[in-house]
Amino acid sequence: MKRRFAVAPIVDALLPLLAVVGALLVGAVILALLGANPVEAYKAMFYGAFANKNGLADTLVKATPLLLVGLGIVIAFRAKVINIGAEGQLIVGSLLATYLAVELGETWPPILVAILCLIFGAFAGGIWAGIPGILKARLNVNEILSTIMMNAIAVQIGFFLLRGPMIDPAEVAAGTNIPHSARTPKITDLPRFTDTAKSLGFTESSSDLGLTGFDKELYGLFVEPTRAHIGLVIALLMAVAVYVLLWRTTIGYRIRAVGLNPNAARYAGINVPRYMVLSLSLSGAFAGLAGAVEILGLHHRMFEPLSVSAGYGFSGIVVALFGKLHPLGAIPSAILFGGLLVGGDKMQRAVQVPQVLVTALMGLIILFVVSSDIWSRRRAARRVIVERDDTAGDDNPTTPAKPTAEATL
Amino acid sequence: MSEEITLVAIMIGVAHSGIRLATPYLYAAIGEMFAQRSGVLNLGVEGMMLMGAFSGFYATFQTGSPLLGLVVAALVGALMGLAMAFVTVTLHAEQGISGIGFYLFGLGASSLLFKVMLGSVEGVTGFRSIHLCVPGTEAGSGSCLSDVPVFGEIFLGHNILVYLAFGLIPVAWWFLNKTGWGLNIRAVGQNPEAADTLGVNVSRVRYATTTFGGLMAGVAGASLSIALLNIFQENLTNGLGFIAVALVYFGSWSPWGILAGAMLFSLVNALQLWVQVLGLNIPSDLAVMMPYLLTIIVLAVPFKRARQPAALTRPFERGEN
Numbered sequence: 001m002k003r004r005f006a007v008a009p010i011v012d013a014l015l016p017l018l019a020v021v022g023a024l025l026v027g028a029v030i031l032a033l034l035g036a037n038p039v040e041a042y043k044a045m046f047y048g049a050f051a052n053k054n055g056l057a058d059t060l061v062k063a064t065p066l067l068l069v070g071l072g073i074v075i076a077f078r079a080k081v082i083n084i085g086a087e088g089q090l091i092v093g094s095l096l097a098t099y100l101a102v103e104l105g106e107t108w109p110p111i112l113v114a115i116l117c118l119i120f121g122a123f124a125g126g127i128w129a130g131i132p133g134i135l136k137a138r139l140n141v142n143e144i145l146s147t148i149m150m151n152a153i154a155v156q157i158g159f160f161l162l163r164g165p166m167i168d169p170a171e172v173a174a175g176t177n178i179p180h181s182a183r184t185p186k187i188t189d190l191p192r193f194t195d196t197a198k199s200l201g202f203t204e205s206s207s208d209l210g211l212t213g214f215d216k217e218l219y220g221l222f223v224e225p226t227r228a229h230i231g232l233v234i235a236l237l238m239a240v241a242v243y244v245l246l247w248r249t250t251i252g253y254r255i256r257a258v259g260l261n262p263n264a265a266r267y268a269g270i271n272v273p274r275y276m277v278l279s280l281s282l283s284g285a286f287a288g289l290a291g292a293v294e295i296l297g298l299h300h301r302m303f304e305p306l307s308v309s310a311g312y313g314f315s316g317i318v319v320a321l322f323g324k325l326h327p328l329g330a331i332p333s334a335i336l337f338g339g340l341l342v343g344g345d346k347m348q349r350a351v352q353v354p355q356v357l358v359t360a361l362m363g364l365i366i367l368f369v370v371s372s373d374i375w376s377r378r379r380a381a382r383r384v385i386v387e388r389d390d391t392a393g394d395d396n397p398t399t400p401a402k403p404t405a406e407a408t409l
Numbered sequence: 410m411s412e413e414i415t416l417v418a419i420m421i422g423v424a425h426s427g428i429r430l431a432t433p434y435l436y437a438a439i440g441e442m443f444a445q446r447s448g449v450l451n452l453g454v455e456g457m458m459l460m461g462a463f464s465g466f467y468a469t470f471q472t473g474s475p476l477l478g479l480v481v482a483a484l485v486g487a488l489m490g491l492a493m494a495f496v497t498v499t500l501h502a503e504q505g506i507s508g509i510g511f512y513l514f515g516l517g518a519s520s521l522l523f524k525v526m527l528g529s530v531e532g533v534t535g536f537r538s539i540h541l542c543v544p545g546t547e548a549g550s551g552s553c554l555s556d557v558p559v560f561g562e563i564f565l566g567h568n569i570l571v572y573l574a575f576g577l578i579p580v581a582w583w584f585l586n587k588t589g590w591g592l593n594i595r596a597v598g599q600n601p602e603a604a605d606t607l608g609v610n611v612s613r614v615r616y617a618t619t620t621f622g623g624l625m626a627g628v629a630g631a632s633l634s635i636a637l638l639n640i641f642q643e644n645l646t647n648g649l650g651f652i653a654v655a656l657v658y659f660g661s662w663s664p665w666g667i668l669a670g671a672m673l674f675s676l677v678n679a680l681q682l683w684v685q686v687l688g689l690n691i692p693s694d695l696a697v698m699m700p701y702l703l704t705i706i707v708l709a710v711p712f713k714r715a716r717q718p719a720a721l722t723r724p725f726e727r728g729e730n
Contacts, residue, residue, distance in 0.1 A: 145658060365510075367511070374500045
């Protein structure tokens, strides 16, 4: 018996990987049906995303918002609140960050402006998620539906602002009226890896140092000009912060308690509605922060069709689930899916299969991950039976105790 | 033209478009209602609609027969519904998240197929509007029933899928409330343990309703791509499936409630379209937002509404509890 339980956790840990393999196999069938060589396609994907400095940089650039959104989703799902509104929360965060950067950038100290943009981006996302939170807590409005509606509303507000109040004055002056905002002042841009390396004294290029192969690419990633920016560092720090919040503070304990069993939490004196609103709001704050980071680190302006969100609101859910709803697990998960997005683009060029295949693959990965949960749940249920049999002794050995619903959580 | 006549014309136009626009919501929401009544929340409606919209469009594009397109769309939708049932009923996967998985899969797969098999936005001749004209004349010539002032202008001149959608409402109500099968569905959604004790096969009922929900989502998608818009493009539904799910809550899990919700939503939508056409001094972006805002507000109004099916989102396994 003991030996079986030692194997089980390993299988549990491997399940998400098996889910990816399963999804990739289905993807291979689709590729083959489309007349592309699956091995070629996946090779192009992998090499494109991880084998050179620009691929690596783009992967990390995509992993940054994925991780931030995913962290928010972890908090919400831990409280059993389903946040599907990260898309909208990200948009309002990036809108407010753009607005502040454009308005204050030239007049206030740039570092202060950048920090304010990040804080207020998060704040905007938090408010945007807080509205469905309060509606759920006070009026019992299903948060899945209200967060989806809030997405649509955020998009329309974005369109309105970019066509009117926030439109680039240069566009109006030129008469072209293309709906995008002014560029945020350069001094508020988040430093890129290359800027940071320069200020730390790394000035030689990789050929000066005689580096070759992957070492050269890795050195290039951190020192030579790529799109990689320190938003990633912010996201990594946030992952640690969320870990501390959830497992080392009272607030985090209560959030998890509400998620595990709201009734027990209520009996323990926890204000359940308040913690639901809080977790949804925190979740939105991370999405909003992701939006602000995207503006300051990558896009430097808002433009239609609001592609700043790029589906991160949904792929962030995949990242969180794949990371087993653990903030530190979300880190490799975000890098993997960032790589998948970048690799999809490279695959499109190599084997002429449209990049949208990656979206379908993400859907399949979600399905495989949630479906494979049954394995660990069944095992937990079996363990309950075994333990109860042990404690029941010889009194009633023929009737195994039934697993309870709680045991399957 | 005096102002009063324009106002009447606008109201007629809004009513006509409102009826048209309600069609996809009705199909998708009625299917979703059956699934939810049996305890399965299918959030993947959007993805199933997209797959239905594409496959129906493609079949029509290739064969020229919208009827065949409709059948194909229904089959593809049903297949996805069946997969949803397998994942949530047999494998007990978390329903909300599985739905997101089906949404992403449908969004990605329909775009992929569109790019590979069509490549560009094409048009088809889908289901035609029914004008009931005197033989040899055309719509708008004054010799059709759809030209009859007010009544004809509002209620006639739609295509067959529009009428079927509205006809579905009383049928769904009758099926749910007046037949043994409907009773089983409600029992399974309310108290699966009790239903099981009485010999109802809980899994089979949920499989049936979820598959039917997928089928209707496929039809809803086809109603867009081969009846209302007659085109397919990436993400054609653009959130419509999620709104259909919201309408089920909005309508308190009853066909008539869903009808009211869908009409309210699409009339407001039609109104904002007309506001744009008329160039009134309201920013169109904010007008587009109105239906969504309205949905949130209505969901929040605490009037006496039916409670959701007690076993919604709860997997059932024999022998539990």
